Amino acid sequence: QSVLAQPPSVSGAPGQKITISCTGSSSNIGAGYDVHWYQQLPGAAPKLLIDAFNNRPAGVPDRFSGRSSGASASLAITGLQAEDEADYYCQSYDSRLSVMVFGGGTRLTVL
Amino acid sequence: QVQLQEAGPGLLRPSQTLSLTCTVSGDSISSSGHYWNWIRQRPGKGLEWMGYIFYIGNAYYNPSLKNRLLISLDNSRNQFSLNLTYVTAADTAVYFCARSPNRQTPEFDSWGQGTLVVVSS
Numbered sequence: 001q002s003v004l005a006q007p008p009s010v011s012g013a014p015g016q017k018i019t020i021s022c023t024g025s026s027s028n029i030g031a032g033y034d035v036h037w038y039q040q041l042p043g044a045a046p047k048l049l050i051d052a053f054n055n056r057p058a059g060v061p062d063r064f065s066g067r068s069s070g071a072s073a074s075l076a077i078t079g080l081q082a083e084d085e086a087d088y089y090c091q092s093y094d095s096r097l098s099v100m101v102f103g104g105g106t107r108l109t110v111l
Numbered sequence: 112q113v114q115l116q117e118a119g120p121g122l123l124r125p126s127q128t129l130s131l132t133c134t135v136s137g138d139s140i141s142s143s144g145h146y147w148n149w150i151r152q153r154p155g156k157g158l159e160w161m162g163y164i165f166y167i168g169n170a171y172y173n174p175s176l177k178n179r180l181l182i183s184l185d186n187s188r189n190q191f192s193l194n195l196t197y198v199t200a201a202d203t204a205v206y207f208c209a210r211s212p213n214r215q216t217p218e219f220d221s222w223g224q225g226t227l228v229v230v231s232s
Binding site: 033034051092102104105 | 157158159160173174175207215216218219220221222223224225
């Protein structure tokens with residue numbers, strides 16, 4: 001069971017907007033630790049998608065955005081495209097466990 | 112542009128020691144700007160942060176691995192390494208090296224492609 005809870009899967013049609021939640025607790029997101037998001041395409045390494053300050057590495061479109069509130073965070077993808085089909089992970093720090101923690105991952109299917 | 116590349120054995124027997132190396136190009140591991148991390152992903156599972164090392168050689172480990180894990184630097188080769196002792200089947204995973212900036216709750220901004228390690232008798 002991951003410290004940061006994500007839905008196992010989400011889906012949406014091309015052009016739609018989806019959101020992926022990342023629910024933590026008072027020892028991680030709720031304590032104010034930053035949350036970052038990664039995209040992992042099949043068979044590839046994860047890549048940083050968006051950092052806690054909504055900065056996107058070069059090449060990542062502005063269709064991707066993140067936000068945090070309380071003990072939760074979310075990733076929004078607008079204008080869904082087939083190439084967005086991937087696994088998405090949130091990441092933060094947990095002060096109780098003293099480790100960097102990842103969510104369990106969410107598989108996005110573009111219908 | 113920074114690049115990271117893992118190298119190591121693909122197959123180990125239980126109780127052996129796993130040794131992996133990450134070669135960094137496009138950045139110096141001797142600079143104070145970044146931490147150098149190891150992260151693994153068991154088959155079909157999520158990501159697990161294992162630990163990091165800083166340019167002066169001090170390392171921090173995931174407490175769940177602390178007794179078995181050692182991360183070290185080789186500044187002359189611009190490499191950092193992972194040694195994991197007494198491996199079991201539960202250590203079968205893809206191992207990634209990654210860079211993170213020197214700040215609280217850093218993101219992993221560059222990753223190696225990963226190397227699959229299988230532990231089997």
